[in-house]
Amino acid sequence: MARPSVAVERREQILDATLTTIAEHGIRGATLDRIADTAGMSRGHVRHFVGNRDRLLLDTAVAVFADESGEPGSILPPDVADIDGALDYLFGVPFLSPDRENAVVLGLVELSRTTPEIADVLTTSYTATRTQLAQLVAQEHPDAPADACLTVAYGVLTCALGSVFLGDFDADPGRMVHSRAAAEALLASL
Numbered sequence: 765m766a767r768p769s770v771a772v773e774r775r776e777q778i779l780d781a782t783l784t785t786i787a788e789h790g791i792r793g794a795t796l797d798r799i800a801d802t803a804g805m806s807r808g809h810v811r812h813f814v815g816n817r818d819r820l821l822l823d824t825a826v827a828v829f830a831d832e833s834g835e836p837g838s839i840l841p842p843d844v845a846d847i848d849g850a851l852d853y854l855f856g857v858p859f860l861s862p863d864r865e866n867a868v869v870l871g872l873v874e875l876s877r878t879t880p881e882i883a884d885v886l887t888t889s890y891t892a893t894r895t896q897l898a899q900l901v902a903q904e905h906p907d908a909p910a911d912a913c914l915t916v917a918y919g920v921l922t923c924a925l926g927s928v929f930l931g932d933f934d935a936d937p938g939r940m941v942h943s944r945a946a947a948e949a950l951l952a953s954l
Contacts, residue, residue: 771813774805774809774813775813775814777803777804777805778799778803778805778810778813778814778820779814779820779823779824779827780803781799781800781802781803781804782794782799782802782820782821782824783824783828783864783865783868784802784864785798785799785802786824786867786868786871786872787864787867787868787871790871790874791821791871791872791874791875794817794821794871795817796810796811796816796817796820799820818879821872821875821879821882822879822881822882822885824868824872825872825875825882825885825886826885828865828868828869828872829885829886829888829889831892835888836885836886836888836889836892837888837889837892838889838892838893838895838896839889839890839893840853840854840893840896840897841853844896844900846900846903846904847897847900847901847903847904847951850896850897850900850920851920851944851947851948854920854921854923854924854944854947855923855924855927855940855943855944855947856940857940859924859928860924860927860928860931860939860940860943861931862931862932866928866931866932867932869928870929870932872885872886873886890921893921894914894917894918894921895917897917897920897921898910898913898914898916898917899913900917901913901916901917901920901951901954904951905951905954908954912954913954916950916951916953916954919946919947919950920947920950920951923943923944923946923947923950924943924947926943927939927940927943
């Protein structure tokens, strides 16, 4: 088996360092110097392997929201086959925990307000998620109108994302339970 090229290895190392730096210092604190320090290389090497900071942050956003094809896609895992599986994921501890990945996503959300390319990545991903959820809702409720399925999907996603964002400062142990109950009430409305 061929060994990955040094460029591929360095790029992965830099992307991982970028994730760590954003999680620790926020999006504004994710400077090329800090990323280079975290990666254990010079700023010049970082620029050589990934380009400027804007390019690196865009590549990081694509990597965070990539599906199995490598393009931004649904945030649901590929093995989610029904709405119950989607709810288990969206209202489960790994998704709702204030961890490195969620800190990075929050940083990218902040950056999307001023960077259209990042906004496009997030919009593509969350639109794919909403569409997938609408399909899973329709699968569960085949007699429901398509627009109602989409509205419920939007509400489910909003409940999940709202709970994630609250998790950074709201330690209420019932937050996940209440958020999921709100999503289930939307589904029951069909």
